[in-house]
Amino acid sequence: xxxxxxxxxxxxxxxxxxxxxxxxxxxxxxxxxxxxxxxxxxxxxxxxxxxxxxxxxxxxxxxxxxxxxxxxxxxxxxxxxxxxxxxxxxxxxxxxxxxxxxxxxxxxxxxxxxxxxxxxxxxxxxxxxxxxxxxxxxxxxxxxxxxxxxxxxxxxxxxx
Amino acid sequence: xxxxxxxxxxxxxxxxxxxxxxxxxxxxxxxxxxxxxxxxxxxxxxxxxxxxxxxxxxxxxxxxxxxxxxxxxxxxxxxxxxxxxxxxxxxxxxxxxxxxxxxxxxxxxxxxxxxxxxxxxxxxxxxxxxxxxxxxxxxxxxxxxxxxxxxxxxxxxxxx
Amino acid sequence: xxxxxxxxxxxxxxxxxxxxxxxxxxxxxxxxxxxxxxxxxxxxxxxxxxxxxxxxxxxxxxxxxxxxxxxxxxxxxxxxxxxxxxxxxxxxxxxxxxxxxxxxxxxxxxxxxxxxxxxxxxxxxxxxxxxxxxxxxxxxxxxxxxxxxxxxxxxxxxxx
Amino acid sequence: xxxxxxxxxxxxxxxxxxxxxxxxxxxxxxxxxxxxxxxxxxxxxxxxxxxxxxxxxxxxxxxxxxxxxxxxxxxxxxxxxxxxxxxxxxxxxxxxxxxxxxxxxxxxxxxxxxxxxxxxxxxxxxxxxxxxxxxxxxxxxxxxxxxxxxxxxxxxxxxx
Numbered sequence: 001x002x003x004x005x006x007x008x009x010x011x012x013x014x015x016x017x018x019x020x021x022x023x024x025x026x027x028x029x030x031x032x033x034x035x036x037x038x039x040x041x042x043x044x045x046x047x048x049x050x051x052x053x054x055x056x057x058x059x060x061x062x063x064x065x066x067x068x069x070x071x072x073x074x075x076x077x078x079x080x081x082x083x084x085x086x087x088x089x090x091x092x093x094x095x096x097x098x099x100x101x102x103x104x105x106x107x108x109x110x111x112x113x114x115x116x117x118x119x120x121x122x123x124x125x126x127x128x129x130x131x132x133x134x135x136x137x138x139x140x141x142x143x144x145x146x147x148x149x150x151x152x153x154x155x156x157x158x159x160x
Numbered sequence: 161x162x163x164x165x166x167x168x169x170x171x172x173x174x175x176x177x178x179x180x181x182x183x184x185x186x187x188x189x190x191x192x193x194x195x196x197x198x199x200x201x202x203x204x205x206x207x208x209x210x211x212x213x214x215x216x217x218x219x220x221x222x223x224x225x226x227x228x229x230x231x232x233x234x235x236x237x238x239x240x241x242x243x244x245x246x247x248x249x250x251x252x253x254x255x256x257x258x259x260x261x262x263x264x265x266x267x268x269x270x271x272x273x274x275x276x277x278x279x280x281x282x283x284x285x286x287x288x289x290x291x292x293x294x295x296x297x298x299x300x301x302x303x304x305x306x307x308x309x310x311x312x313x314x315x316x317x318x319x320x
Numbered sequence: 321x322x323x324x325x326x327x328x329x330x331x332x333x334x335x336x337x338x339x340x341x342x343x344x345x346x347x348x349x350x351x352x353x354x355x356x357x358x359x360x361x362x363x364x365x366x367x368x369x370x371x372x373x374x375x376x377x378x379x380x381x382x383x384x385x386x387x388x389x390x391x392x393x394x395x396x397x398x399x400x401x402x403x404x405x406x407x408x409x410x411x412x413x414x415x416x417x418x419x420x421x422x423x424x425x426x427x428x429x430x431x432x433x434x435x436x437x438x439x440x441x442x443x444x445x446x447x448x449x450x451x452x453x454x455x456x457x458x459x460x461x462x463x464x465x466x467x468x469x470x471x472x473x474x475x476x477x478x479x480x
Numbered sequence: 481x482x483x484x485x486x487x488x489x490x491x492x493x494x495x496x497x498x499x500x501x502x503x504x505x506x507x508x509x510x511x512x513x514x515x516x517x518x519x520x521x522x523x524x525x526x527x528x529x530x531x532x533x534x535x536x537x538x539x540x541x542x543x544x545x546x547x548x549x550x551x552x553x554x555x556x557x558x559x560x561x562x563x564x565x566x567x568x569x570x571x572x573x574x575x576x577x578x579x580x581x582x583x584x585x586x587x588x589x590x591x592x593x594x595x596x597x598x599x600x601x602x603x604x605x606x607x608x609x610x611x612x613x614x615x616x617x618x619x620x621x622x623x624x625x626x627x628x629x630x631x632x633x634x635x636x637x638x639x640x
Contacts, residue, residue: 080573083249083403090561093562109276111268129287253399405596406569413566429589435585436565449588
């Protein structure tokens with residue numbers, strides 16, 4: 001069977017704690033044989049790739065620009081798209097499941113596109129959503145990297 | 161000067177009250193000379209176009225599929241894209257400002273993509289967002305169609 | 321019935337003779353009630369729009385960049401996509417039939433994408449194609465603007 | 481230095497001779513350390529991946545649909561895009577240089593998009609192009625797989 005493709009989405013800048021969480025998520029995903037997909041840039045994207053490579057994993061960066069060298073140093077396969085933020089839809093489509101870590105509006109767009117297309121999203125300290133005061137509960141919350149990875153891989157396997 | 165392009169985003173199904181709000185937004189936008197951009201399908205998209213046409217406006221539908229006839233009957237210029245939900249990025253890019261009415265996850269992706277690219281979003285009874293318990297306040301809230309249109313056109317004019 | 325959407329494709333620069341042909345194609349399309357779709361920039365695209373507007377037609381420009389004001393002055397509905405040359409696929413998808421006038425490699429990509437998806441292409445002094453010395457005859461050749469428009473509208477009506 | 485990314489483009493069906501040429505191109509690219517990018521489906525795409533894997537290379541398939549399992553069995557990293565033929569622009573953008581083998585109109589669109597953006601194209605028995613009877617000579621012709629690979633890698637290195 002082909003490996004699970006897990007998109008890890010988060011902001012292009014990350015504080016030390018968020019980066020540490022992301023790196024551990026990357027390491028655990030790689031140790032479980034998942035292919036890590038991300039937007040290929042810095043911050044959470046870089047931390048996740050660094051973690052995945054520390055465990056010998058495969059990392060794919062789907063880049064907004066046209067230049068391959070905008071990818072962070074831990075991206076194995078760098079795909080320049082030239083689509084700008086529209087490439088977020090491709091990050092989502094390339095994955096079986098998403099893990100969102102923190103994140104700004106770009107991350108929110110990826111969460112929304114995933115949920116719109118009924119793809120599971122696991123969240124660590126990411127966006128909270130509600131409508132007319134009623135919380136939306138579609139993001140599956142995880143407290144730790146290991147919980148997030150466990151949940152994501154289980155959700156990926158039921159989907160494929 | 162060219163007219164303002166206002167994207168009105170909302171779900172593909174709408175209850176009577178939401179449809180009525182959307183129709184009034186469309187009517188007011190058209191009466192003010194704005195071009196109305198939307199996803200071209202039913203629900204809020206259809207109501208907004210119907211309203212805009214009632215005031216002689218111009219409506220543009222950026223469709224997810226490849227068939228022009230999936231557009232609702234009040235779309236003047238129907239653009240089949242074949243991009244699926246990835247066309248949401250194009251709805252945002254085609255507009256100077258967004259008005260979000262209610263909405264599901266597709267709408268949320270459009271709000272997020274707009275805010276990511278520093279495009280103003282006016283919301284009527286739409287998503288509420290927070291992170292780590294802190295509300296995000298980037299969506300400009302409007303209580304009525306006329307307030308939404310007023311705000312959107314003012315924000316569009318400062319941007320252009 | 322909805323009008324025919326005809327994409328007119330050609331280079332971003334045009335000599336006087338090519339521009340004159342394009343303008344006449346635009347004028348004739350508009351006089352026949354067709355919506356004219358193009359890439360929205362200068363050269364052939366500008367000439368076609370100028371012609372269409374001279375006959376009171378509707379012109380749609382699907383732009384490569386993010387700025388609406390890169391559209392030529394005769395575009396009614398300007399759609400900035402931010403997709404660069406990838407927007408060529410959208411020009412093709414937005415149309416029922418193509419007319420290619422002269423053209424460089426961007427035009428060739430539009431011809432190819434149209435033929436790939438079995439959309440008819442009428443050509444005036446445009447690319448000639450062959451494989452292993454055998455000419456490909458899928459482009460329907462026209463010698464004059466009126467012949468091109470006649471052929472295109474007939475092909476569009478059989479397709480829709 | 482990062483490896484060269486070489487897109488090999490060709491039709492989704494291939495006769496035995498064309499498949500044999502493609503397989504040899506894939507084998508040689510992999511033996512030279514290049515990453516092979518393609519559209520991920522059958523025919524020439526499958527042959528190229530099979531060849532690349534026979535030499536331990538890395539293969540990337542940028543798929544038109546939403547399902548990863550439409551990739552051929554020799555694709556290492558499968559990227560479902562859901563963009564249909566619009567994904568051809570992404571195949572071109574993901575590569576430093578193209579090798580076109582035979583091909584139908586999809587291949588022609590990739591050749592055209594590459595040349596439009598000044599990316600080199602090496603062709604083996606692929607499309608011949610002319611305008612007003614004058615051949616266009618931008619496709620660099622190769623007679624054999626080894627000549628094509630040699631030319632492509634040289635052109636990729638001057639470009640990067």
